[in-house]
Each structure stands twice: as C-alpha cells, then as structure tokens.
Amino acid sequence: MVQVKSPRKLIEVALPLDDINVAAAREKSIRHGHPSTLHLWWARRPLAAARAVLFAQLVNDPGYQRELGYGVNKKEAEIKREKLFQIIRDLVKWENTNNEEVLNRAREAIWESWRETCHLNRNHPQAAELFNPDKLPAFHDPFAGGGAIPLEAQRLGLESYASDLNPVAVMINKAMIEIPPKFAGQPPVGPLPEGEKQQKMMENWAGAKGLAEDVRRYGHWMREEAFKRIGHLYPKVAITPEMVSERPDLKAYEGEELTVIAWLWARTVKSPNPAFGDVDVPLVRSFVLSSKKGKEAWVEPVIKDNNYRFEVRMGLQPAGAIEGTVKRTGATCIMSQTAMPFKYVREEGKAGRMGERLMAIVAEGxxxxxxxxxxxxxxxxxxxxxxxxxxxxxxxVNPRDFKTPNYGLNTFGDLFTPRQLVALTTFSDLVQEAREKAIADAKADGLPNDGQGLAQGGSGATAYGEAVAVYLAFVIEQVANHSSTVCGWNSANTQMRSVFARQAIPMTWDYAESNIFCSSSGSFNNLFERMIKGFVALGCGHPGIAQQADAAVQDISSHKVISTDPPYYDNIGYADLSDFFYVWMRRALRGVYPSLFATMAVPKAEELVATPYRHGGRDKAETFFMDGMTRAIHNMAEKSHPSFPTTIYYAFKQSETQDGSTTSTGWVTFLEAVIQAGFSIDGTWPVRTEKQGRVIGNGTNALASSVVLVCRKRETNAESISRRDFQRQLREEMPEALETMIGGQTGQTPIAPVDLAQAAIGPGMAIYSKYEAVLNQDGTRMSVHDALVLINRAITEYLSPDSGSFDADTQFCSSWFEQYGWSAGQFGEADTLARAKGTSVDGVKAAGVAESGSGKVRLLKWSEYESDWDPTSDARTPVWEACHQMIRRLNNQGESAAGESLAKMPEKGEAIRQLAYHLYTLCERKKWAEEARAYNELIGSWHAIVAASHDVGHKNEQRGLDF
Structure with missing residues (x-):
C-alpha cells in the first residue's frame, strides 16, 4: 500500500491559543445576530473556536518542508507560522464572522495548503479520488449537535455534512447549513404585514436575507392570527380607583389598562396541620419581586380568618417579614408554622394534591x-x-437532571399550565397554516411547482413553504423554553428565567407565566426578533447536508475532513433533555419530515452517554460508553481523509486537574476510547469555551474548557516499546515541542501558562499513542493514566530551574520559593540549600533578590526590587532577578518599559519566559492566586514585550548609523 504524504498541519504544532480563548469567551456574551438564537442546544461550541480549529486543521504548518528534507529553516518557518496566526487572530473576531476579505484570506491559505498536498501525492494510486487540486475535500461532523462546527466548515469554503442520532440536532443543522444555501438570493414571496411599506425594487436579497424576511412576514401573520384566536386569555389589567386608594403609587396609571408581562404563581400543598387541613399553603423560595435599588417590591401573605391572601408591597421587605416558605431543608406552613419536609411535599405531589395560586401580576408601565x-x-x-x-x-427517571417526577409532574405536558398548552398548540397548528400560505404565495410568485418537499430534496415552491415552516416551528420551541412552570422569576433583573438556565429540568416552587403577546423577555415577539437576527450569521455558499445517523455505523465520513464534539461521558443527557423540544417539533413538522419524526420520542438506546439509570449501574454505563465511543471513533479513523488530522472536542472540567495531573474517570476513559479506536493523539489544545461558574445540575461541576484532541490514524504496523524507551523519547522530544508552544525565539505569541499544562499533554500522548503499546517491566500494557503521570512529570522537569539550563542563584531561589514563598526561613536551612545548588546566601543577597539577617532569609518580592535597575551595569544578574524585574516594570510602567529591559538582556529572554511558566505552575498548585496572576500576565504580554524590545533595538541601531 502506497503511503500518503501528509504534511503536518498547523494545529499539530502551534496555535495562538490566547487569542482564540479571548474571542470564544467574548462570543458567549453575544445574544443578537448569533445563529444560536435559532434554537437552543446545550454546551454549543463558540463559532470562533470552531472556525480557528478548522482553519488550523486544514492548513499546512510552515515547518513541514523541513520534515521532508527541504525548504525553509526553523526561523523562516516561525515567521511564516506567525502569518497564519495573524489570519486566525482576524478570523476569530466576532465582527469578522461575515467579513469576506478576512474569510477569503483564510480560504486562500486553505487552498494553497491543499494544492501543496495534492502535488506531494500526485503519483498516489488514488490521486484522482483523494487529491483533486481543483476541489477541496468535503467536511463531516458525526456528532453535529448544535451545528457550530459544520456551519464554520461551510463558511471556510467546504461542502459540509452534519449527522446526529438526535432528530432535534438534525433539524438544527438543517436550519443552519442545509436549507439556507437552497434558497440563497431568493427574494421574499409573502405579503408585507399591514401598514408596512414595500421595499425598494432593488432590495439586496443576497444570502438568507429573503428567507429571513419571509419568516418574519409569516411569523407576524401567525402572531396576529393567534391573538385573534386566544388573545382573550391574555387580558390587560385595569388600574381602578379602588387600587389607587390602596396603592397611591399607582395614581399615574389610574383609568389605564396595562399590558401584563407575567403572572407569578406559587405552587401549593395541603397544610399538614389538621386545623388547617383544607388550606392550600404556598411553596415559595422568595417573596421578593424586585430587588432593584429604588424599585423594590415584594409580596406579603396576609393571614386572616383561617386563610390568607397575597398583597403586593412596594419598598424594601421589612425585617421580620416572611422571606419565603421553602429552604434547602424543606418547607414551612405559613398558617401554623408546621415544618413540611420535602418527603411530605413529594407525597402530596405524587398524590395529585399539588396546586397553584396566583401570587402577583407584573405589568408594563x-x-x-x-x-x-x-x-x-x-x-x-x-x-x-x-x-x-x-x-x-x-x-x-433521572434523579440528577430531572426533579419534577419526584413531585408528581411525570409527563412533559405536566410542565405547562393549561393556558400555556393552549398557546403552544395554537401556534403549532398555525405553523401548518403558514406553510400552506407560503407554498401558495411562492407558486404565485413564479417559483417552480415540482411538488417536492424538503425531505425529497426539493427546491421549488413546496420546499420553500416548508423551509419557512421549519423556522416558524423553531419559534414555538423558543416560546416553550420560556412558557413552562419550570420558569422562575429573577428579582434582580425583573425578568423571567427560561427552562434551560441549566442543562437540567429542575423543580420550581414559585414560577412565572409569561404573556406571549407582550414584547418583553419570553414573549413571542421578543424571541422571534432575536431569531430573525440570527440569520445574518448563517453561511449560504457551499451546499450543506444534515442527516440522522448513528456515528458508530455511518458511512458519511468517507474521505472527508472530520471535526466533532461528541458527548462527554455522563455530563449532559442530550436525548432526555431534547425530548422537551421534540414533542413540540414533532407536532409542527411531522408532515415535513415524516421519517425523522417517526418515533414518539428522541432515540435513547444508542446515545453515547454513560447514564447509570439507563444501563443498570455506573460500571455498566462506563462499559457501554467506552465500547460505543470506541466504535464511533474507530469509524472516523477508518473513513477520514488520510491527509488531515481529525479533531475531537472533549469538555474538560477544571476539577479534573488536580496537583498537576489530569486523571479523571471521564478524561482517561475518553483517551482510552480514542487510542483503542486506532488513533494516535498528536495534540491536546485547551479552548476555554464555557462561562466560569456555569452549572449543569445539582452536584455537577461546570464545564470549564474544551480540550481539542488532534488525532491521526495509527500506522497499521506500529510496534510496541518499553517503558524505558517511552521515558527516553519524552526527554528527547518534549523540550522542542514545549519550546514551540511557549513561543520559540521570534516573539511568537506563546500559550498562556494557564493552558500549557493541558496543551503539553499532546506531544507526550503523541509518543505514547503512536505505538501499539508501551510495555511495563512485567510485560503488561501501560495505562493512559500512568502515561499521563509520566508526561506531566516530563513537563515539570523541562520547566524546572533544576533542569540544568538555569544559573545556581535561580535554582536556589526557585527551591526556596517553593518552600517559603515570600516568607522568611532559617538561615541554616538556606545555607545548606544554597551550597547544594552551587551558590551561597551571601551571593543571592549580593544579587539583590534576597535579604538575610537575624538568622532568617527571605526572598524579595518584585515590588521591593531596585527601581533604577539596569542589567547592563549589574555585575550579578540571575534569571530570577531578571524575571521579577520584568514583572515590576510591566506592572508599574507597562509593556514598553518591560521591552526596554529585555532589549538590554536579550540572551536571557528564553530563560525568563521558561521560569515564568514554571513559577506559574508552582503557584497554581499551591493556590497562590496573586503570584500566579503576575506570571501569567508576563507571559500573556510577552509578544508585545518582545516587539517593544525590537523597537528599542532598531532605534539604537539607527542612532549608531546617524552617529
């Protein structure tokens, strides 16, 4: 078999990781114009991260020629690599999402790399099939989920395929990549809403603008029609003189009718006290309606005549008022103060005796x-x-993520009030009516009438009407997410919460029922307008195809570039959660995609999630996940295009990294599955894609980062090596890989210390996973866990000042700092350590980095260093001193001043940076946050510091020439 010549890709060597992380974090706060507003999906990857990873996966690293024995030298490669980094920096900015100039630079770089690869493989027997220089390979994501990765592949110029077992995910991907290109440039066919003026004849309907406009027009019709049918269920509230007499603050609204924003309800159960057995007492977390300064409001339960009523009060809730009736330990009866343990509340709920009582009305003034x-x-x-x-x-029956069955709310229908059910069914029925209207209008407008719908691959009037219906159905999903008894009220921002504030369906005691016909958060109009804005970020160029398929057996991946975001062990139960949407989506779209919605619920049995309740225990769940994920990844390894690595996201939890070792069950299990599937792992890049502090369920840690695994198919003739040989290769190969990651010699942006520990696992795992096995002394196979321990040890050894590349003073300071930080220790102990390191206490004192007296020795903090320090006149400048002087100047005077210092000691630059990485790692392990931040900031500013040092050098050279 002829070997494919496959240049290393940029992602296998280096990334401007900090720029990607900054852009990804920023994107998480963008709500308008983002395609995620089309439909909710859990743990969706930021577009910036997906775009950057794909680009780096598709372009050749400039150093690949050196590997093949010709071309650029190391320095030239780093300069060319920096140019690719700059493309990525521009590419990940949110404002450049549709910037054709930026996108075209990226596309040109992809094409250039592809033609280089085709040229290298021009004599390959499958050259015509695999290496066509006039056609880029197609892309496939077999766990497509929310569609971010397929969308970005399409944006970068690839034909994009998306598949998922979950019908909801398939529909999201159809809406993102399949439907818009079908109707790109199509002007709207629907009539304008009454009162609106016709657009100019030369209106620009490029891309999905025409489709978005028709969705807006038919959505407006649907909303108006729904109001005619059920508007009576959403009356305004009249401010009567009687109200004003009790509430003078309402005087300005007397005689007016105000639009209701929300009705706030309290769930109730029977009082456990026999004296009040007929009273339904409220279950309320908090009676506060608004905690905004100057606009405070609360509800007082007024108890009278063996019953109670709710009265709204303005101002701060006074001391002694009932704050709520439900706490973490249980509830309390407001009538008798009798405790109501959760066991009692559950029994009431399961017996059908849980009710609700209107607590307050929120209106718009x-x-x-x-x-x-x-x-x-x-x-x-x-x-x-x-x-x-x-x-x-x-x-x-999933006790971790679904709490309502504990209280008798057993079906999805039980999560809605009767009024919410009427609204959602009315809108669902109107989707069908809007579909028929759109088809008729499209025919009248001259679209071909082929009778073929979307499911048959049609692109005429029938398919167009169905396309409009798909997006209108998505609005119903959005409304359902904001129209359920799981939606709470947020008193801080005086808005309602959606169902999926977390990746779970919790139990709520007091809840907000929104008015879907108002214009505030949670209303049809508000959600609809947000969704329409999301069209602008869709790609409408190359075709896209979304299908339902099991990742373990699909054949779509054949000869395609693969990047995917599979389920993460047991973090999120996508199938169970998405049933909330599926029941409404199926009702609205079963006629459009009958085979996709053939089942009553989302398929569960094949879903690759280690869910103990579904598989009969944790061990069986882990076995199921391991076997299934191995099959799915093996399928990718067998079918993926041989010229490209496969990238796989793993949602990493920060709590999984402890004492510098990444050895959690989910992480190790996932790595094992990837390696057993036939992949070697060439890189592990941590991309921070989740907001800090997010929760997915009670007792579950936030997903803090996505680790992107860069994988290549392992050679079929791979041999085994000994543990000793593995350790030797770590010592030989890790230093150069780490040097590239921390920036090389050119000032190239380094990986921040906070990310290095995870990223550096990649080169180590590349060594471990390229072999059939690494064998221990007793002949047993070394586990991934044990390999990670050795890899982490090699990283620590490289960064440690004891590695031999640092001066004796620095080695002493590092060891002393590890033991005492900035505190003082005994002179005798310091003297012994100094001798062992080849220096003396007097020597480090003379260097200006420590003080000694009264039998104590203490390292000086950077703020205590000499302010007029000049390395050119310092007779003894250990790297320790140079590093902390740089921190002092950076903190006090900025990057330019730090650059001036570096210009006077350029030979110390690499050692300073390496020391900063080591000290960051040390401080993080010891939880010294302030110190860790200083070292991380020095590395984060390194690119600018080096640039400033070069400017100083150029100015000095110019002065010499002028002289």
Missing amino acids: TRGRVYLSPTDEMIQVARSAQPDWKPEHKLP
Whole structure:
C-alpha cells in the first residue's frame, strides 16, 4: 500500500491559543445576530473556536518542508507560522464572522495548503479520488449537535455534512447549513404585514436575507392570527380607583389598562396541620419581586380568618417579614408554622394534591415594571383555558437532571399550565397554516411547482413553504423554553428565567407565566426578533447536508475532513433533555419530515452517554460508553481523509486537574476510547469555551474548557516499546515541542501558562499513542493514566530551574520559593540549600533578590526590587532577578518599559519566559492566586514585550548609523 504524504498541519504544532480563548469567551456574551438564537442546544461550541480549529486543521504548518528534507529553516518557518496566526487572530473576531476579505484570506491559505498536498501525492494510486487540486475535500461532523462546527466548515469554503442520532440536532443543522444555501438570493414571496411599506425594487436579497424576511412576514401573520384566536386569555389589567386608594403609587396609571408581562404563581400543598387541613399553603423560595435599588417590591401573605391572601408591597421587605416558605431543608406552613419536609411535599405531589395560586401580576408601565396584587378576574381567565392536546410522553427517571417526577409532574405536558398548552398548540397548528400560505404565495410568485418537499430534496415552491415552516416551528420551541412552570422569576433583573438556565429540568416552587403577546423577555415577539437576527450569521455558499445517523455505523465520513464534539461521558443527557423540544417539533413538522419524526420520542438506546439509570449501574454505563465511543471513533479513523488530522472536542472540567495531573474517570476513559479506536493523539489544545461558574445540575461541576484532541490514524504496523524507551523519547522530544508552544525565539505569541499544562499533554500522548503499546517491566500494557503521570512529570522537569539550563542563584531561589514563598526561613536551612545548588546566601543577597539577617532569609518580592535597575551595569544578574524585574516594570510602567529591559538582556529572554511558566505552575498548585496572576500576565504580554524590545533595538541601531 502506497503511503500518503501528509504534511503536518498547523494545529499539530502551534496555535495562538490566547487569542482564540479571548474571542470564544467574548462570543458567549453575544445574544443578537448569533445563529444560536435559532434554537437552543446545550454546551454549543463558540463559532470562533470552531472556525480557528478548522482553519488550523486544514492548513499546512510552515515547518513541514523541513520534515521532508527541504525548504525553509526553523526561523523562516516561525515567521511564516506567525502569518497564519495573524489570519486566525482576524478570523476569530466576532465582527469578522461575515467579513469576506478576512474569510477569503483564510480560504486562500486553505487552498494553497491543499494544492501543496495534492502535488506531494500526485503519483498516489488514488490521486484522482483523494487529491483533486481543483476541489477541496468535503467536511463531516458525526456528532453535529448544535451545528457550530459544520456551519464554520461551510463558511471556510467546504461542502459540509452534519449527522446526529438526535432528530432535534438534525433539524438544527438543517436550519443552519442545509436549507439556507437552497434558497440563497431568493427574494421574499409573502405579503408585507399591514401598514408596512414595500421595499425598494432593488432590495439586496443576497444570502438568507429573503428567507429571513419571509419568516418574519409569516411569523407576524401567525402572531396576529393567534391573538385573534386566544388573545382573550391574555387580558390587560385595569388600574381602578379602588387600587389607587390602596396603592397611591399607582395614581399615574389610574383609568389605564396595562399590558401584563407575567403572572407569578406559587405552587401549593395541603397544610399538614389538621386545623388547617383544607388550606392550600404556598411553596415559595422568595417573596421578593424586585430587588432593584429604588424599585423594590415584594409580596406579603396576609393571614386572616383561617386563610390568607397575597398583597403586593412596594419598598424594601421589612425585617421580620416572611422571606419565603421553602429552604434547602424543606418547607414551612405559613398558617401554623408546621415544618413540611420535602418527603411530605413529594407525597402530596405524587398524590395529585399539588396546586397553584396566583401570587402577583407584573405589568408594563411607562416608567418601568408595575407590580400588582392578584385579581379574581385574572385567576378566572387563567382557569378558563381548556387545551385539547398535551404531550403525554413520560419524563425520564433521572434523579440528577430531572426533579419534577419526584413531585408528581411525570409527563412533559405536566410542565405547562393549561393556558400555556393552549398557546403552544395554537401556534403549532398555525405553523401548518403558514406553510400552506407560503407554498401558495411562492407558486404565485413564479417559483417552480415540482411538488417536492424538503425531505425529497426539493427546491421549488413546496420546499420553500416548508423551509419557512421549519423556522416558524423553531419559534414555538423558543416560546416553550420560556412558557413552562419550570420558569422562575429573577428579582434582580425583573425578568423571567427560561427552562434551560441549566442543562437540567429542575423543580420550581414559585414560577412565572409569561404573556406571549407582550414584547418583553419570553414573549413571542421578543424571541422571534432575536431569531430573525440570527440569520445574518448563517453561511449560504457551499451546499450543506444534515442527516440522522448513528456515528458508530455511518458511512458519511468517507474521505472527508472530520471535526466533532461528541458527548462527554455522563455530563449532559442530550436525548432526555431534547425530548422537551421534540414533542413540540414533532407536532409542527411531522408532515415535513415524516421519517425523522417517526418515533414518539428522541432515540435513547444508542446515545453515547454513560447514564447509570439507563444501563443498570455506573460500571455498566462506563462499559457501554467506552465500547460505543470506541466504535464511533474507530469509524472516523477508518473513513477520514488520510491527509488531515481529525479533531475531537472533549469538555474538560477544571476539577479534573488536580496537583498537576489530569486523571479523571471521564478524561482517561475518553483517551482510552480514542487510542483503542486506532488513533494516535498528536495534540491536546485547551479552548476555554464555557462561562466560569456555569452549572449543569445539582452536584455537577461546570464545564470549564474544551480540550481539542488532534488525532491521526495509527500506522497499521506500529510496534510496541518499553517503558524505558517511552521515558527516553519524552526527554528527547518534549523540550522542542514545549519550546514551540511557549513561543520559540521570534516573539511568537506563546500559550498562556494557564493552558500549557493541558496543551503539553499532546506531544507526550503523541509518543505514547503512536505505538501499539508501551510495555511495563512485567510485560503488561501501560495505562493512559500512568502515561499521563509520566508526561506531566516530563513537563515539570523541562520547566524546572533544576533542569540544568538555569544559573545556581535561580535554582536556589526557585527551591526556596517553593518552600517559603515570600516568607522568611532559617538561615541554616538556606545555607545548606544554597551550597547544594552551587551558590551561597551571601551571593543571592549580593544579587539583590534576597535579604538575610537575624538568622532568617527571605526572598524579595518584585515590588521591593531596585527601581533604577539596569542589567547592563549589574555585575550579578540571575534569571530570577531578571524575571521579577520584568514583572515590576510591566506592572508599574507597562509593556514598553518591560521591552526596554529585555532589549538590554536579550540572551536571557528564553530563560525568563521558561521560569515564568514554571513559577506559574508552582503557584497554581499551591493556590497562590496573586503570584500566579503576575506570571501569567508576563507571559500573556510577552509578544508585545518582545516587539517593544525590537523597537528599542532598531532605534539604537539607527542612532549608531546617524552617529
């Protein structure tokens, strides 16, 4: 078999990781114009990270010619690599998402690399099939989920394929990559809403603009039609003279009718006290409605005549008022103060005795929110709603992520009020009516009438009407996420919370029922407008195809570039969660995609999640995950295009890294699956893709980073090596890989110390995983866990001042700092350590980095160093002193001043940087946050510091020439 000549890709060597992380973190706060507003998906990858990873996966590293024995030298390669880094820096900026100039530079670099690869393989027997210089390989994501990666592959110029077992994920990907290119440039066909003026004849309908406009027009019609049918269930609230007499603050609104934003309800159970056995007492976390300064409001339960009523009060809740009736330990009856343990509440709920009571009304006034006490009219209107359908599908018995079945809310239909069910079913039915209208209007507008729908691959009038229906159905999903009894009220920002504030369905005690016909958060209009803005970030160039397929057996990946974001062990149960949306999506779109919505619920059995309740225990769940993930990844390894590495995201939890060792169950299991599947791992890049502090469920840690694994298919004739040989190769190969990561000699942006420990695992795992096995002395196979321990040890040894590349004073300071930090220690101990390192206490004192007296020795902090220090006149300048002087100047005077110092001692640059990495790692391990931050900031500013030092050098050279 002829070997494919496959140049190393940029992602296998180096990345401007800090720039990618900054852009990814920024993107998480963008809410308008982001394609994620089309439909919610859990733990979606930022577009910036997906775009950067794909680009680096597709372009050749400039140093690949050296590997083949010709071309650029090391320094030239780093200069060319920096140019690719600059493309990535521009590419990841949110404002450049649709910047064609930036995108074209990236596409040109991809094409250039592809043609180089084709040239190298021009004599390969499969050259015509695999290496066509006029056509880029297609892309495939077999765990497509929220669609970020396929969308970015399409944006970079590749034909994009997306597949997933989950029908909801498939529909999201169809909406992202498949439908928009079908109708790119199509002007709208629907009639304008009444009162709107016709656009100019030369309106630009490029890309998905026309489709988005039609979704807007038919969505407006749908909303108006729904109001005609069920608007009576959402009445305004009249401010009567009687209200004003009790609440003078309402005087400005007397005689007006205000639009209700939300009705706030409290769940209830029967009082456990026999004296009040007929009273339904409230379960409320907090009676505070608004905690905004100057606009405080709260609810007081007024107890009278063996019952109670709710009254809204303005101002701060006074001391002694009932703050709430539910705490972490259980609930309390407001009538008798009798404790109501959660066991009692659960029994009441399961017996069908849990009810609800209107607690307050939130209305929109000209000067902000208006909080009103409940009225009989509002209660009667809510009770009058009579839904003719509700989803009867059972909620899973998953105690970690689904809490409502504990309290008798067992079906998805139980999560909605009757009024919410009427609204959602009405809108679902209107999707079908809008579809028929759009088809008729498209025919009248001249679109071909081929009778073929989207499921048949159609692109005429029928398919266009169905395309509009898909996006309108997505609005129903968004409304459902904001119209459920799981939606709480946020008193801090006086808005309602959505169902999926977390990747779970929790139990709520008091909840907010939104008015879907208002314009505030959670309403149809608000969610609809956000969704329409999301169209602008969709790619409409190259075709895209989304299909339902099991990753373990699909054949779509054949000869394609693969990047994917598979399930993470047991972190998120996508199938169970997405049933919440599936029940509504199926009702609205079953006629459009009958085979996709053939099942009553999302397929569960094949989903690759280590869920103990589904598989009969944790051990069986882990075995299921390991076997299934290995099959799925093996399928990728066998089918992926041989010229490109495969990139696989793993959502890494910070808590999984302890004492410098990354050895959690999920992480190790995942690495084992990748290696057993036939891949070698060439890189592990930590991309911070999640907000700090996010939670996915009670007792579950936040997903802090995605580690991107860079994988190549392992050679079929790979041999085994001994543990000793593995350790030798780590010592020989890790230093150069680490040097490249921390920036080389050119001032290239280094990986921040916070990310180095994870990124540096890549080169070590590349050594471990390219062999059939690494064998211990007794002949047993070395585990991934043990390999990680040795890799981490090699990283520590390289960064340590004891590695032999540092002066004796620095070695002493490092060891003393590790033991005492900035505190003082005994002179005798310091003297012994100094002698062992080949220096003396007097020597380090003379160097200006320590003080000694009264039998004590203490290292000086950088703030205590001499302010007029000049390395050119310092007779004794250990790297330790140079590093901390740089920190002092950076903190006090900025990057330019630090650059001036570096210009006077350029030979110390590499050692300073290496020491900063080592000290960051040490401080992080000891939880010295302030010190760790200083070293991380020095590395983060290194690129600018080096540039400033070069400017100083050039100026000095010019002065010499002028002289």
